[in-house]
Structure formats: C-alpha cells, structure tokens
Amino acid sequence: MMTILKGVALLVLAFVYTVTLEGLARKITARIQRRYGPPFWQNFIDIFKGLTKHSISHGFIFDFGLLMAFGGTVATVLFIPAGNLVVFPGLDNVFVVIYLLAIGLLGMAMSSVGSGNPNAGIGIGRALTQMLGYELPFMIVLLGVFFQYRNSSLSDLARMQIESGNYNAIVMPIGALVAFISLLGMLGKKPFDSFIAPAEIASGPLVEYSGKYLGMLLIQHSFATFIEVGMFVNLFLGGGRNIWEFLLKFFIVYFLAVIISAIMPRFRVEQAVKFYWKWPLILSFVQVLIVISVSGR
Numbered sequence: 001m002m003t004i005l006k007g008v009a010l011l012v013l014a015f016v017y018t019v020t021l022e023g024l025a026r027k028i029t030a031r032i033q034r035r036y037g038p039p040f041w042q043n044f045i046d047i048f049k050g051l052t053k054h055s056i057s058h059g060f061i062f063d064f065g066l067l068m069a070f071g072g073t074v075a076t077v078l079f080i081p082a083g084n085l086v087v088f089p090g091l092d093n094v095f096v097v098i099y100l101l102a103i104g105l106l107g108m109a110m111s112s113v114g115s116g117n118p119n120a121g122i123g124i125g126r127a128l129t130q131m132l133g134y135e136l137p138f139m140i141v142l143l144g145v146f147f148q149y150r151n152s153s154l155s156d157l158a159r160m161q162i163e164s165g166n167y168n169a170i171v172m173p174i175g176a177l178v179a180f181i182s183l184l185g186m187l188g189k190k191p192f193d194s195f196i197a198p199a200e201i202a203s204g205p206l207v208e209y210s211g212k213y214l215g216m217l218l219i220q221h222s223f224a225t226f227i228e229v230g231m232f233v234n235l236f237l238g239g240g241r242n243i244w245e246f247l248l249k250f251f252i253v254y255f256l257a258v259i260i261s262a263i264m265p266r267f268r269v270e271q272a273v274k275f276y277w278k279w280p281l282i283l284s285f286v287q288v289l290i291v292i293s294v295s296g297r
Helices: 002-032 042-051 060-077 094-114 118-149 154-164 173-187 211-236 243-263 269-276 279-295
Strands: none
Touching: 002 042, 002 060, 002 211, 002 243, 042 211, 060 094, 060 211, 094 118, 094 211, 118 154, 118 173, 118 269, 118 279, 154 211, 173 211, 173 243, 173 269, 173 279, 211 243, 269 279
C-alpha cells in the first residue's frame, strides 16, 4: 500500500510540477523574444480542454501506439527518484529506465507513422535519426559513471554523491557537459528540435493528434521531460536530500535548457548527428579515460 501511495504521489508531482514549469518556460521564452506570451497556467487549460473533446482515430495502430507511449512513459516515471521520494529503492536501475522509456518512444513512433500523414513520418524519422546522435555519447558517459561507483541504481548514485559531498558535475565536468548537451536533444530543445519544426513539418509527430489524444500526448510529454531532467539531476547533481532540493535542482537544469533554446537557431537533422558524433563523442571518451586512469591509481 505504501508503494502504491508513493507511486501516485510521484505521478501527481511529476505532472503538476513539470506542466507548471513548461508554462513558465513559454512565458520566459516569450519575454526573451520580446513577446508577452500566454499565462503560465495555459498548459493546464490546454490539457484539460483537450481531454474533454472528441478525437479522430486513424486505426488500431494509431490508437494502440498512443496507449503504448503513454503507458511506457508513466511506468518509467515510477523509477525516477525525487529526493527522498523513491518508489522502488534499489530497483531504479538506469538500464531499466532507459528500456522502459524506449517503449514509450517506440509507441509514439508507431502511432505517428500509423496516422499516414507524411509530416508525421518525416518527424519520426528525424527524431530516431537524432536519437542515434545523442544516445552514443550519453551512454559512454554513463559507463564512466558506472565504472566510478560500481553501481547503476539512480537512488544509490544520488545517495553516494550526497554522502561524499562531491557531485558528478564537479568530479566529472566534461561528462556532465556532454550529458547536458545530450539532454537538449532528448528534450527537443533548440538547436536540436528539427523533428518538431512547426514551420516545416507542422509539428511532425503531433500533426494528426487532436482532442483527448492530444491531451494524453501533452501529459506524456510532461512525464518524459520529468524523466529526462530527473535522470540528469540524479546522475550528476546528487538528486536531493529531500523533494524540495530535488525540485530546485530540476528547476535550474530545466530553465538553463529553456534559455539556451530561446536564443539558439535550429540544426538540420544531419547537422545535429554530425555535431553529436564529433565533439560530444570525443569528450565522452576523454571523460571515461580520465575516470579509468584516476580509478586505477
């Protein structure tokens, strides 16, 4: 019963906090670009209004893929520690998180392609291509973290950083930089947002969604943001001694990404992959070599 209550609390926290931050991000981005922008609670209005409206279905694959994306992402949230709110202590392995998150991403890809809209297919193709770019340097950096601690549990890694007083962002600054650049790609922030590109492909994967389907996807997107930023906070900033410390670190990391996105142009997808396979990939190998050499002394 306690595990169920913790799970529900974490899902509510992830939804409310992330949707609020996304609303604030729209406001901040607008002010940076000298616009007024919508109120920060507009995202809640959009989600709940969408959930009350009828949706157009494009067949079984379209519907099932959406449920797969939503269910996979919700399941992944439960394995993200939020300070001292940990649903599955010791079982929140990074590989489990990556595996479950992939289910959600593949469900989204299947649903979007099942719509038959060419813009959706182009967007998914760009997203999967970009994923090949940022996942390689990110995974290499993770191997360095695992080698350093001989552990791959998010809650254990966060706890060990807090106990030692040294965050991985300080101990492994090159790796933290590579992970943050990869995080921009995961979040779809500029310059790595070519798979959305509203002016080019009408928001790509989202083009055929409306009503309650769009509302579900907005919730799924918020959960995915919580997972990706939460992983970075736990891996490189020690998570938090309590929920409030975790949320503060989450806020700083997320809005750093938002500010960068607000002032950057967009890479083409091939430019993004070439970029990731150049400097971030080189720096990730450098960081792993440093970790191995220091640990071997």
